[in-house]
Amino acid sequence: QEWHLDCRTPRVNEVDPINFFAGSRRAKAMCKREVSFLCLCSDGLYEFKREWNSFVPSKFFRNHSVTQLACGASHTLVLCDDGLYGFGSNKQGQLGISRSLYQLCSNVMGNDLYYPSPQLLSFFSGMRILSIHCGKDYSLVITCNVEKESVVFMFGACSEVFSQNKVFVPTSIPELRGKQIVNVYNTYDYCFCVCQDEVYGFGNGLRCGTTSFKGGVNRLPEIENLHIQNISGGKRxxxxxxxxxxxxxxDNTSGQLGIERPLGYITEPMLHPFF
Incomplete structure (x- = not known):
């Protein structure tokens, strides 16, 4: 597939981020990556990279209508009206590209294999995609089947959910099949899945409600009685x-939760004393 990319390299300080968003252009959504960030605007999708103390916008997906985007540490998913696209690192399988294609088609940069240009993820062709989500090295795609049931596919670094560490082929999570999913919230490497009457968590690092390791998909009764509006987080x-x-x-060892005591690990959801 031919991609029309705007590879213009402006001079230093040619682009002023404030002026870029002036006028009729409106930012609809933003997604941060490790060395850049994506911005879904009213006139297309832009990537801003740090070069010579200036943000340089590079417009791509020029001929596609973008509806959703999600970024992990080094990979990106973009949902368009004609399908789901991915680019960046597939080292852990987080792009959902099979191992055979991964070894055959990827570019090699040191020990990292990656796709610098958008790839259509054919696995999801013909599926109705409700939402896309990314963690550090994994991806989640929520679809709706013919029975109008929600099906959650996961791929990438999934050792806490599936038996293998690297999942290159999108695999459905059986514990969430048919659940009425309200929202999905990703932290660094943990995921909260809020359903109609239940809340589930899975991943590495947070281990909601316990200091011991709990693999698999776990129901989280500790927060099911809360009327959740939003969840955000970092590492653990x-x-x-x-x-x-x-x-x-x-984890509150560095005071990242804004609570003076305790400074260790808070195992039960704690009402913040300040807010």
Missing amino acids: FAVLQAEEGLYCLG
Whole structure:
């Protein structure tokens, strides 16, 4: 497939990020990567990279209508009206490209194999995709089958959910099949899946409600009684915004939860004393 990319390299300080968003251009969504960030605008999708102390916008997907985007540490998923695209690192299988194609088609940069240009993820062709999500080295795609049931596919670094560490082919999570999924929240390497009457968690690092390792997909009754509005987090910690207040959970050794005591690991959701 032929891609029309705008590879213009502006001079230093030619692009002013403030002026770039002036006028009729509107930013609809932004997604941060390790060395750049993506911005879905009213007139297309742009990537901003740091070069010579200036953000340089590079417009791509010029002929595609972008509806959703999600970024991990080194990979990106973009949902368009004609399908799901991925680019970046596939070292852990986080692009959902099979191992055979991964070894045959990828470019090699040191020990890292990657796709620098958008790849159509044919696995999801013909499927109705509801939403896309990315963690550090994994991806989640929520689809709706012919029975109008939600099906959650996961791929990438999934050792806490599946038997193998690197999942190159999107695999459905049986524990979430048919659940009425309300929202999905990703932290660094942990995922909260809020359903109609239940909340599930899976991944590495946070281990909601316990200091011991719990693999697989776990129901989280500790937060099911909360009316969750938003969840955000970093490495091994999360903050839950609910109608009842702001709750903290996980690693607080550096005070990242904004609580003076305890400074260790908070195993039960704790109502923040300040907010």
